[in-house]
Amino acid sequence: xxxxxxxxxxxxxxxxxxxxxxxxxxxxxxxxxxxxxxxxxxxxxxxxxxxxxxxxxxxxxxxxxxxxxxxxxxxxxxxxxxxxxxxxxxxxxxxxxxxxxxxxxxxxxxxxxxxxxxxxxxxxxxxxxxxxxxxxxxxxxxxxxxxxxxxxxxxxxxxxxxxxxxxxxxxxxxxxxxxxxxxxxxxxxxxxxxxxxxxxxxxxxxxxxxxxxxxxxxxxxxxxxxxxxxxxxxxxxxxxxxxxxxxxxxxxxxxxxxxxxxxxxxxxxxxxxxxxxxxxxxxxxxx
Numbered sequence: 001x002x003x004x005x006x007x008x009x010x011x012x013x014x015x016x017x018x019x020x021x022x023x024x025x026x027x028x029x030x031x032x033x034x035x036x037x038x039x040x041x042x043x044x045x046x047x048x049x050x051x052x053x054x055x056x057x058x059x060x061x062x063x064x065x066x067x068x069x070x071x072x073x074x075x076x077x078x079x080x081x082x083x084x085x086x087x088x089x090x091x092x093x094x095x096x097x098x099x100x101x102x103x104x105x106x107x108x109x110x111x112x113x114x115x116x117x118x119x120x121x122x123x124x125x126x127x128x129x130x131x132x133x134x135x136x137x138x139x140x141x142x143x144x145x146x147x148x149x150x151x152x153x154x155x156x157x158x159x160x161x162x163x164x165x166x167x168x169x170x171x172x173x174x175x176x177x178x179x180x181x182x183x184x185x186x187x188x189x190x191x192x193x194x195x196x197x198x199x200x201x202x203x204x205x206x207x208x209x210x211x212x213x214x215x216x217x218x219x220x221x222x223x224x225x226x227x228x229x230x231x232x233x234x235x236x237x238x239x240x241x242x243x244x245x246x247x248x249x250x251x252x253x254x255x256x257x258x259x260x261x262x263x264x265x266x267x268x269x270x271x272x273x274x275x276x277x278x279x280x281x282x283x284x285x286x287x
Contacts, residue, residue, distance in 0.1 A: 143263025
């Protein structure tokens with residue numbers, strides 16, 4: 001039988017630990033604060049930001065939120081980011097994506113100081129990851145690593161196929177896995193003979209944004225499957241993996257929802273706490 005990995009349970013455990021550490025920090029006079037910046041009225045973005053803000057408050061952190069209209073200019077958003085960057089009460093800044101079309105997301109993200117980049121998306125944060133230096137890592141890849149660790153799945157020497165090359169998940173995840181001693185193959189939806197890559201893997205992580213891309217033909221018996229994708233369908237949420245086909249084939253698999261998703265918010269809380277601590281140190285040092 002295939003075991004379902006309960007990401008919600010693991011995430012709750014992480015968030016409870018963060019709340020305990022935040023309470024201890026507050027007694028010492030330091031309360032972490034997360035600033036979320038939402039531009040426009042995208043319904044999905046509003047739901048995601050609301051969930052993040054709720055997690056912030058539950059952790060005992062300060063909740064700073066800025067809502068800008070959809071017609072906001074590059075200069076408007078930049079001014080808000082600069083204001084939050086200068087505010088010592090703000091430990092981390094999260095610019096919710098996607099942004100309205102008139103805005104240059106990459107330029108705005110890079111205005112966030114590396115010490116407050118809780119999404120781990122700035123060029124500076126990517127450089128720290130590539131060099132193996134201490135920094136704030138993207139939340140979803142970090143959540144995948146935490147899931148695997150919580151399940152006791154050894155990464156050192158494991159063969160891992162990362163299906164997806166994106167800057168948010170695939171590429172940073174590959175680097176995190178390499179640092180843990182895994183042998184990593186990177187593929188994507190355009191890979192010729194994708195099953196030849198994924199069936200050789202002990203762990204398959206799928207993060208392409210292509211619904212139902214991976215099925216029984218892609219997974220070797222006994223493999224662990226992590227499904228990062230999430231898609232709204234008339235029948236509910238679905239992932240990048242045709243999970244029903246893998247029952248009895250995969251050893252373990254993450255569900256959609258309730259798998260990687262809750263881990264992303266949990267790691268955002270971890271990053272905000274780390275940012276508060278590292279910001280107080282006033283420097284970034286080698287890991």
